[in-house]
Amino acid sequence: MFSPEGPRLRELAVQALSSVERGYDLLAPKFDHTPFRTPDSVLDATEAALRRAGPFGTGLDLCCGTGAGVDVLRQVCDESVTGLDFSAGMLDVARARTRPPGPPVTWARADARDLPFGRDFDLVTSFGAFGHFLPEELPGLFGQVHSVLRPGGRFVFPVVAPPRPGSYTYGLLWGFDAVMRVRNAVWRPPFVMYYRGFRFGEMWRELIWAGFTVRFWPLTEFGRRSDGSPKVRLVVAERAAG
Template sequence: MFGPEGPTLRELAVQALSSVERGYDLLAPKFDHTPFRTPDAVLESVAKELAPLGPFEDGLDLCCGTGAGVEVLTGLCRRSVTGVDFSAGMLDVARRRVRPPAGGPGVAWVRGDARALPFAAAFDLVVSFGAFGHFLPSELPGLFARVHATLRPGGRFAFPVLAPPRPTRPGYWALLGFDTVMRVRNALWRPPFVMYYRAFRLGAVLRELGEAGFVTELRALPEFGRRGDGGPRVRLVVARRPQPAAGSVNS
C-alpha cells in the first residue's frame, strides 16, 4: 500500500498512538510516499479550476503539510504564498522540497493552529487539501470563522471534496471501519488522534460556511468523471467572502 519508501507497519502504529501533532512529526519524512498525500491529479485540477477566478495576490495553504498546496498557489498568486501547519516536522520537509519558480511569489512557512490563524484580511485565496478529517464537526464553525476573517473582502476559500462511496462499494466499509477503529482508539487511549473520514459531510459543511458569512458554490472537477447517479465524483467547494455593501462598514 505504501511502497518501499513509505512507513513501516510499526512506524504507523507508533504514529497512531501519538497525538495528531506528534504523529505527523514522525510521519513527515515519509509522508509523500503514502496515500495520505493529495494526488497530483487533484492538485492540478483544482489549480485549473481556480485560475480563471484570479488574479490573486496573496494565498494561504491551510494545513499545508509537506507543501503540495503551496506549489499550487505559487502558480496562482503573484505576490506571496504562505503555508501554515501545526506540525514542525511537516513544515521542515516542506521548506526543503518546495522550490518557488523564478520570478514567482515569495513563500513563507508558519507553524500554527488552523483554529487560531494569526492573520486578519491578509489573503485573496485560501486553499486546503485533505485536512478536514482532523477537525470534529463541532470545530467547523470556529475554523470557518477564522478563515473568513483571514480573507480580504471578495477573497475565496477553496477545497476539493470527494463524493462518499455507496454502501455497495468496498470503500464505504473501509472508511466506516477506519472511523470505528479511531473512535475505539480515542475512547481507550490518550492523547486522542482525531482523523475521521466520514465526519466531514458536505451538507453540514455548506451550512456552516453560510453561517460563517460565505457565499458558496460547487464546481464539478470534470477530470474525475461522474458516478452512476450522474453526480460528480469530485467537487470543488468555492466559498467567497462577500464585498461589503456600498455605504456599509466592512466587518
C-alpha cells in the same frame, strides 16, 4: 497502499498512538510516499480551475503538510503564498522542498483554529485536512478562515463524492473510523482522523453561517456518477466584497 519508501508498520503504530501533532512530526519524512497525501490528479485539477478564475494576489494553504497545496498556490498567486501547519516536522519537509521560481513563500506554525493573521489573503485553500476536525469545530474553523480573507476573497477546497453504502470503499472508511473511535476511547492523547466525519450538508451549512456565499465547481476531469453528480468538485466559499 504504501510505496517501498513509505513508513513501516511499526512506524505507523507509533504514529497512531501519538498525538496528532507528534504523529505527523514522525511521519513527515515519509508522508509523500503514503496514500494520505492528496493525489497529484486532484491538485492538478484544482490548479487548472483556479487558473481559470485567477490570478490572485496573496494565498494561504491551511494545514499545508509537506507543501503540495503551496505548490498549487504558487502557480495562481502573483504576490506571496503562506503555508500553515501545526506540525514542525511537516513544515521542515515543506520548507526544504520549495524551490523557485514563483512568489515568495512564508511558513507559519500555528493551529488552524486560531489563525495569527488579519485580513491578509485573497485565496485560502486546504487539501485533505478536514478529517482532523470534529464536527463541532467547523464553525470556529470556518469563522477563522472568513476573518483572514479580504473582501471578495475565496476559500477553496476539493471534496470527493462519498462512496455508496455497501461498496468496498465505504466499508474500508467505515472500518477505519470505527478503529479510530475505539482507539480514542481507550488511549490518550486522542488522534483525531475520521474520514466519514466531514459531511457535505453540515459543511455547506456551516460555511453559510460563517458568512460565505457558497458555490460548487465540478472537476470534470474525474467524470460523473450514475446519478449525474460530479465525482469530485471544488467548494468555492466567497467572502462578500463589501
